[in-house]
Amino acid sequence: MKPISKPLSLIGLLLTTPALAAEDDEAVKLPDVVVSADFRPSTAQKTAVSLTEIDKETIEARSAQHLEEVLNLAPNVNVSAGASRGRFFQIRGMGILSQYDNPVNPSVGLIIDGIDFSRLGGAATLFDIEAIEVLQGPQGTKFGPNAIAGAITMRSAEPSKEFKMRAQAGIGEYNTRNFGVAVGGTIVEDQLLGRASIYTHKSDGYMQNDTLGRDDTQKQDELTFRSKFKLFATEDLTLDFTLMHVNVNNGYDAFTLDNSRRSQANQPGADTQNTNAFAVKANWQASDAVIIQSEATYLNSSSTYSFDGDWRTENDFEKHNRDRDNYSFELRALSDKAGRIFNGSTDWTVGVYRFVQDEHFKSSVDYRSYGPDELTQLRGKYKTENTALFGQLDSHLTDKLTLVSGLRVEDFKADYADSGFVTSVPSSTQKRLDEVLFGAKLGLNYQANADQLLYTSLTRGYKPGGINNKANLPQNQRQFNTEYMWNFETGLKSRWLDGSLITNLAAFYAKRLDAQTHSSAQIAGTGNFIEFYDNAARASHQGVEASLDWFLTDQFRIMGSLGLLDAKFDSYQNPNPAAYNAQGRQVAHAPKYTFNLGTEYYPNDSWTIRANVEGKDSFYFSDSHNAKSNAYAVLNASTDYRFDKHWKISVWARNLFDKDYATRGFFFANNPANNFLVNEKYVQYAEPRIGGITVTYDY
Numbered sequence: 001m002k003p004i005s006k007p008l009s010l011i012g013l014l015l016t017t018p019a020l021a022a023e024d025d026e027a028v029k030l031p032d033v034v035v036s037a038d039f040r041p042s043t044a045q046k047t048a049v050s051l052t053e054i055d056k057e058t059i060e061a062r063s064a065q066h067l068e069e070v071l072n073l074a075p076n077v078n079v080s081a082g083a084s085r086g087r088f089f090q091i092r093g094m095g096i097l098s099q100y101d102n103p104v105n106p107s108v109g110l111i112i113d114g115i116d117f118s119r120l121g122g123a124a125t126l127f128d129i130e131a132i133e134v135l136q137g138p139q140g141t142k143f144g145p146n147a148i149a150g151a152i153t154m155r156s157a158e159p160s161k162e163f164k165m166r167a168q169a170g171i172g173e174y175n176t177r178n179f180g181v182a183v184g185g186t187i188v189e190d191q192l193l194g195r196a197s198i199y200t201h202k203s204d205g206y207m208q209n210d211t212l213g214r215d216d217t218q219k220q221d222e223l224t225f226r227s228k229f230k231l232f233a234t235e236d237l238t239l240d241f242t243l244m245h246v247n248v249n250n251g252y253d254a255f256t257l258d259n260s261r262r263s264q265a266n267q268p269g270a271d272t273q274n275t276n277a278f279a280v281k282a283n284w285q286a287s288d289a290v291i292i293q294s295e296a297t298y299l300n301s302s303s304t305y306s307f308d309g310d311w312r313t314e315n316d317f318e319k320h321n322r323d324r325d326n327y328s329f330e331l332r333a334l335s336d337k338a339g340r341i342f343n344g345s346t347d348w349t350v351g352v353y354r355f356v357q358d359e360h361f362k363s364s365v366d367y368r369s370y371g372p373d374e375l376t377q378l379r380g381k382y383k384t385e386n387t388a389l390f391g392q393l394d395s396h397l398t399d400k401l402t403l404v405s406g407l408r409v410e411d412f413k414a415d416y417a418d419s420g421f422v423t424s425v426p427s428s429t430q431k432r433l434d435e436v437l438f439g440a441k442l443g444l445n446y447q448a449n450a451d452q453l454l455y456t457s458l459t460r461g462y463k464p465g466g467i468n469n470k471a472n473l474p475q476n477q478r479q480f481n482t483e484y485m486w487n488f489e490t491g492l493k494s495r496w497l498d499g500s501l502i503t504n505l506a507a508f509y510a511k512r513l514d515a516q517t518h519s520s521a522q523i524a525g526t527g528n529f530i531e532f533y534d535n536a537a538r539a540s541h542q543g544v545e546a547s548l549d550w551f552l553t554d555q556f557r558i559m560g561s562l563g564l565l566d567a568k569f570d571s572y573q574n575p576n577p578a579a580y581n582a583q584g585r586q587v588a589h590a591p592k593y594t595f596n597l598g599t600e601y602y603p604n605d606s607w608t609i610r611a612n613v614e615g616k617d618s619f620y621f622s623d624s625h626n627a628k629s630n631a632y633a634v635l636n637a638s639t640d641y642r643f644d645k646h647w648k649i650s651v652w653a654r655n656l657f658d659k660d661y662a663t664r665g666f667f668f669a670n671n672p673a674n675n676f677l678v679n680e681k682y683v684q685y686a687e688p689r690i691g692g693i694t695v696t697y698d699y
Helices: 009-014 056-061 140-147
Strands: 051-055 077-080 088-091 108-112 129-136 150-156 164-172 176-188 192-203 220-232 237-252 269-285 290-308 317-335 346-366 375-396 401-422 425-449 452-463 483-496 501-522 529-551 556-572 593-601 607-616 632-643 647-654 662-668 680-685 690-698
Touching: 051 056, 056 129, 056 647, 077 662, 088 108, 108 140, 140 150, 140 375, 140 401, 140 425, 140 452, 164 192, 176 690, 237 290, 269 317, 375 425
Parallel strands: 108 150
Antiparallel strands: 051 129, 077 088, 129 150, 164 176, 164 690, 176 192, 192 220, 220 237, 237 269, 269 290, 290 317, 317 346, 346 375, 375 401, 401 425, 425 452, 452 483, 483 501, 501 529, 529 556, 556 593, 593 607, 607 632, 632 647, 647 690, 662 680
8 A cells, every 4th residue: 555645635634733833933823723614624714604612722621521511612502401411502592401201303413523413412521522613503504404503513533643642530529530541543554543532530429419318319420432543545535434432320310499409309310321323434536626525324322311300209200211323324525626617616515415313212200299190101213314415616706705605405204103191191193294494505705815704694594393292282282393594694703913813703693483492381280291392483593702812922811702692582472371471582591691701821831820701691491481590600720730741730620619500490389398389490500619630641
């Protein structure tokens, strides 16, 4: 096998890792960050979309173990827990908040190393993750129906030609302990590169269970294995293989009647997930005119979500088991420089996509302390099939002006079937959906010079309809229709002061049509709820996202972001009159502002000192009631000491002032002291103050 002498056009760009360096008498320049937000890899500052890049150094600075612990860095992004982790994501006020026994279609896509984890946010662990990209706004032309609000992509470290090894160990409060190893390098000279990592994270969690005398009922126990192989099959063909295993065995015991961190539950729940995933990608330089790319993925996941239904010593309990198999295949062709059309002015991309999800579920909801009929036992299956054709043209009207036009046509099919009973009502349901969906993008990008990009775009996103599985619902509420959204956005991406300052500014206005809303109302005198999705609303979402990254000197850096959001229901016709009418009100989990401001100080080559404050405005917990969170701001800090070229010791703290703030909330009657007659607000808190020490060895 000959050594690779001609790098593939796109692969060469992907494998380029810019260095953060400067001459002694020059200002420090911020690096170009390569992102995958479009079909063609590009740098973040030349990608015409509002995005937030969270790099490895930022993840490590706060000893972040899961995606939920860094998402506050992205403007107009929120997270909902209701589980051991905040694993339901919202961007610009759109996104699901929870899942029990009902099948759901996400609004925010979660892509890890090219594999769709959109319904499996618990798998978003962070060891050996090189970068996180948070893409705000509809991304349907590339990512399809899971990204009407945006997408979050996570990219682990790539194999390298040189041998590299990383070992990391850490300890922290609440009996937190971590250990991981990553190793990579050349396996076969000039042919095969590889990298593998394994990492375990354990913590007792942040709840004290007084009934059981335990402090680990909200425990975290997470194991992640990743491996990547890059095969240079020929001079023009490269194959990438990815294998992942995620084993999450977390507890779930988060809610109390007095909104404290002292649980009275006698049956604490679980939030577990066992996932295996595989992907293979091919990049083939078919000619000087055309690049062919293909990607096939498979994912199998078994999960359990359970909790004490009364939060006390009654025997009310919910348990939801799911087994998922996901298959996907994508084939696309992209023009290289010689393949441009229209007199060499236009790059083109065309492709086909196929995604199948086969889900089997089993749910048990037992509230018989309220009466003998308050028992639901349901099993069934939910299968979805997506088949899409897509294309995009990037027409270079001048050296500086580019017109982007994209289209995606998608056939969506869903089959649902169940058997069992819902609160003693027999259920034997079969439903089928079959619809054709359209997404589009029209954009105009003006690259004024190497440092200034002005862009504007109009996109049409979509989210397919779905099925409600509650047998006690009338037939006209058993399914709901597709939601569409038109989004207009304009932005400016800039470099200033010889590259030492980067600023980004984006403004957007979105109109949601047939918005899918979640309704929930407690059945009086019981622990059960009537819950369903419906096309109850039209909504307008508008706002601003701004960020900066600035090396004021070669020793001092500041970073920050600000999101402003006005997201309201223009009309709201709740099909359940007993539920709250949210017309004219801010939508759920859409704080009017989010912010973060951080600093880094490098007194010498050995030390790095960091601090940042991040927070958000209050927000409604649900579209079905009027309970809200409190506004908050939290402070994080860390100090790194490097020595002997290989070692780094980090001392870190998150939520330094021990602020209590909520990531999930409910409003209903659950307190026996009030005879279950008074609706009250109940919240799940995010982590309290936690600090620790992490030691890293790099070779």
